[in-house]
Amino acid sequence: MRFWLMKSEPDEVSIDHLAALPQQTVAWFGVRNYQARNFMRDQMQLGDGVLxxxxxxxxxxxxGLAEVASAAYPDATQFDPASPYHDPQSDLQHPRWLNVDVKLVRKTRLLSLQEMxxxxxxxxxxxxxxxxxxxxxxxxxxxxxxxxTLLEGAA
DNA sequence: GCCAACGTTGGC
DNA sequence: GCCAACGTTGGC
Structure with missing residues (x-):
């Protein structure tokens, strides 16, 4: 089992948005960096821990805490011309961009960057x-x- | 809005 | 294959 930190802009998908979704699960769409994509494709496994x-x-x-809830599969937004993540160079047969699903485990107090x-x-x-x-x-x-420990200790 | 850092692009 | 220019990220 591996562990990951995954950044999301709360204007787009916040921890509260995630909590309100069906199954409390979201596709981690929009990754447009090869290194990050490769982590999802090559290393993530169901049940991996996510910060x-x-x-x-x-x-x-x-x-909050979450977990990896699917294997990597093509990111639908790359084929959506209306999406800011649209990638006209990606090919349906050979999608360039992938995502996994991420499922909420629990919301926590905010462990701020400053505190980190x-x-x-x-x-x-x-x-x-x-x-x-x-x-x-x-x-x-x-x-x-x-x-x-920090999240459980000083809550 | 600024800007440091870094990934990507494209000319050669 | 180099590398300058450009675009993006993301904290401040």
Missing amino acids: FYHSSCAEPGIA RERPELADMRVLQRGNRLSITPVDPQHWQAVL
């Missing part, structure tokens, strides 16, 4: 490294555990 992260917003940080940066036990997390822009990053087991 649901709010980015590009007033209070960036971890907002203050915690020495999280200092090596990939998402905190300088210049990191990947929307999906692997999370080491010890970081996963440290985040859970």
Whole structure:
């Protein structure tokens, strides 16, 4: 079992949106970066742990826990001319972009980016490294555990 | 709105 | 295959 941090803009899909969806599950559409796509395609497995992260917003940080709920399959938005994620270069027979489904486990308190940066036990997390822009990053087991402890401790 | 960082594109 | 230009991300 692996662990991941997945960024979502709450204007698009927030933790509360996810909680309100049928099955509390959403297709993780819109990834347009090969490295992030490859994580979904090659490494994610059903049941992998996900830190649901709010980015590009007033209070960036971890907002809940989720899990990988499907294998990777073609991202429908790449073929939708009305979508901002439309990719006219992608071919129906050989889709360029994939997504997995992500299912809510539970909403948590917000573990803010600021607090994450203050915690020495999280200092090596990939998402905190300088210049990191990947929307999906692997999370080491010890970081996963440290985040859970922070979420359960000081709630 | 600014800007550092980094991925992608495209000319050569 | 190099690399400059450009576009995007995302915190501030």
